[in-house]
Amino acid sequence: MRRNPDVSPTVVGRVLDVLDAFSSERPVLTLSELSRRAGLPLSTAHRLVRELTARGALERDESGGYRVGLWLWEIASLAPHGTGLREAALPFLEDVYEATHQNVQLAVLDGAEVVYVERISGRDAIRIQTRVGGRLPAHVTGVGRVLLAFAPPQVQEDALAAPLKRYSERTISSADELRRVLADVRRDGYAISEGQIEPDAVSVAAPVYGRQDTVVAAISIVAPADATDPRTVVPAVRAAARGISRALGAPRARTPFDGVRSEPP
Missing domain, CATH: 3.30.450.40 (GAF domain)
Incomplete structure (x- = not known):
């Protein structure tokens, strides 16, 4: 995680913590795993994940797990080194x-x-x-x-x-x-x-x-x-x-x- 423990989390910070919970070793996570890895209450994680999924930043698979969505890939492709x-x-x-x-x-x-x-x-x-x-x-x-x-x-x-x-x-x-x-x-x-x-x-x-x-x-x-x-x-x-x-x-x-x-x- 790249969270700064000395800074109080903002809404944006919490969203980034959710996205930062994914890794190459853990590309698919359940809601409870996202909550734990992001250090967020389950209710907060549920709300953020629901909104991220609605925007296409996350996708839900058939087993109920979440993975990074194509919309983030589209945004990332705009980076200067992309x-x-x-x-x-x-x-x-x-x-x-x-x-x-x-x-x-x-x-x-x-x-x-x-x-x-x-x-x-x-x-x-x-x-x-x-x-x-x-x-x-x-x-x-x-x-x-x-x-x-x-x-x-x-x-x-x-x-x-x-x-x-x-x-x-x-x-x-x-x-x-x-x-x-x-x-x-x-x-x-x-x-x-x-x-x-x-x-x-x-x-x-x-x-x-x-x-x-x-x-x-x-x-x-x-x-x-x-x-x-x-x-x-x-x-x-x-x-x-x-x-x-x-x-x-x-x-x-x-x-x-x-x-x-x-x-x-």
């Missing part, structure tokens, strides 16, 4: 997928987390935790390291000051180590992340630039570590990222060479 970015990126993501048949992803930064806005995955691709609309801490993902490396200095410092959750023995858990990794990403223009979540997976990621020549997203390929030399994948990932940047109108993507920022955060 449809326009995905439409520009999809042809390039599809090209990379056809060349590799591995997981190909597009993500944006939200604080110290990445949000995945598109993913293409084949039946034989390595299984990973990500999903469209899902979140992961930025420090454990290739796309997250790219996005943090080129984020404003204060965003970087906030992420470095926060606890770094461990997912595997190889997960970066030291702020000093993460700072060095981010410096390498700025120098190289790409990130290679191996075994940070799934021990048998490697991610290669590169930045996507927008009209103001700032990094607005990142793309990555996630493949089996034991069958992939990540450096052979770097050119394809960077070429796709450059193509998306050009489609978004980034001035740097129209120049012959794609330099990278090298100043420290």
Whole structure:
């Protein structure tokens, strides 16, 4: 939950608490579960759920459970990092997928987390935790390291000051180590992340630039570590990222060479 316990709940806050009760692990909830997970009296939850269902923000299934409705998806598609970015990126993501048949992803930064806005995955691709609309801490993902490396200095410092959750023995858990990794990403223009979540997976990621020549997203390929030399994948990932940047109108993507920022955060 993202509720602030120091702030008294408003009607809007209660509505958001109801919506925030859903997760990828719990996409369908009963009314009593919504009441408990949102921290609301059953009568209040019932009233809010009834109104949200009437507006299409929630849908009720045959078993009586509730799930997020299509109306919210329509609203979410209006987000700045929504449809326009995905439409520009999809042809390039599809090209990379056809060349590799591995997981190909597009993500944006939200604080110290990445949000995945598109993913293409084949039946034989390595299984990973990500999903469209899902979140992961930025420090454990290739796309997250790219996005943090080129984020404003204060965003970087906030992420470095926060606890770094461990997912595997190889997960970066030291702020000093993460700072060095981010410096390498700025120098190289790409990130290679191996075994940070799934021990048998490697991610290669590169930045996507927008009209103001700032990094607005990142793309990555996630493949089996034991069958992939990540450096052979770097050119394809960077070429796709450059193509998306050009489609978004980034001035740097129209120049012959794609330099990278090298100043420290």
